[in-house]
Amino acid sequence: GAVVSQHPSWVICKSGTSVKIECRSLDFQATTMFWYRQFPKKSLMLMATSNEGSKATYEQGVEKDKFLINHASLTLSTLTVTSAHPEDSSFYICSARVASGRANEQFFGPGTRLTVL
Amino acid sequence: AQTVTQSQPEMSVQEAETVTLSCTYDTSENNYYLFWYKQPPSRQMILVIRQEAYKQQNATENRFSVNFQKAAKSFSLKISDSQLGDTAMYFCAFMVQGAQKLVFGQGTRLTINP
Numbered sequence: 418g419a420v421v422s423q424h425p426s427w428v429i430c431k432s433g434t435s436v437k438i439e440c441r442s443l444d445f446q447a448t449t450m451f452w453y454r455q456f457p458k459k460s461l462m463l464m465a466t467s468n469e470g471s472k473a474t475y476e477q478g479v480e481k482d483k484f485l486i487n488h489a490s491l492t493l494s495t496l497t498v499t500s501a502h503p504e505d506s507s508f509y510i511c512s513a514r515v516a517s518g519r520a521n522e523q524f525f526g527p528g529t530r531l532t533v534l
Numbered sequence: 535a536q537t538v539t540q541s542q543p544e545m546s547v548q549e550a551e552t553v554t555l556s557c558t559y560d561t562s563e564n565n566y567y568l569f570w571y572k573q574p575p576s577r578q579m580i581l582v583i584r585q586e587a588y589k590q591q592n593a594t595e596n597r598f599s600v601n602f603q604k605a606a607k608s609f610s611l612k613i614s615d616s617q618l619g620d621t622a623m624y625f626c627a628f629m630v631q632g633a634q635k636l637v638f639g640q641g642t643r644l645t646i647n648p
Contacts, residue, residue: 449634460625460638461579508577514634523636525571525579 420444421513423526430501431534438496438529440511446491447513451523452484455508467494501533536561538628540639547616548647554601555611555642557626565631568602568609573641574622582624585609587631613644621646 420443430436440450449468453461465486467473473486483505485497494513498505508530512523537560547553559568570582585593585602592600597614613620626639 451634451636455577458641458643460641463635466634510577510579512579512636522581522584528577 419515419524421447421511421524421526423509423511423529425529426527427530427532429532429534432502433500435497435499436501436531438498438509438511438531440494440496440513440526442492442513442524445513445515445524447494447515448491449514450488450494451512451514452486452494452496453510453512455510455528457508461510464496498531501531503533506531506533536563536628536630536637538626538637538639540624540626540642542642543640544643544645546645546647549616549618551616552612552614553616553644555613555624555626555644557609557611557639559607559609559626559628559637559639561607561628561630563630567629567631568600569627569629569636570598570600570609570611571625571627571638572620572622573625574619579625583611616646618646618648620644 422441424439452464455461464479465473465475467486467488469488469491475481488494510528512525539558566587568585572580572582583593583595583598599612601610623641625641628637
């Protein structure tokens, strides 16, 4: 149980285009999902916290107009990188927090590698 | 603000040896959770072990155990009888009880050599 999927697993896009990444909790309901960014050989940097049915809370320094987050249901959150540029190339990871049970536990998706040309 | 520090960027041991990864943290909170996550080359984050701060007993999961020193704000991970599959990045993480955010350390790259 507690499986989180991400789609796509990797994507290459041209500079100036927008890319949408999906994060799904497959076998549980997630009231809260988190989006992280990870640079090569570096730690995870929290970008935003996404609560179902409400606006995401962004970390300091993260542009909310560039990284659009939608959490429309208890099993799906999306991250859209708008007008992507090469500096947005990175590994993006989502995690989901269960709505019941051990509420302090997060389950991570496998990540999405974004390359902007 | 909470911070987590992993002072060992890289470690390397021989298969079957025991290795200890260090982690220290800084917080003014009294109730919190500590975690060790493993990130193998596949990049999938995997929870290795967790510790509730109110518990004095150190957590153990098979070959993995922690040494939790609350007063010293130290949370080290010991891997016994290391295996090739233990090769990965290991992240120490902290969460205040009742909060939502995980705060990660910088990570330690562990290599198990045959």
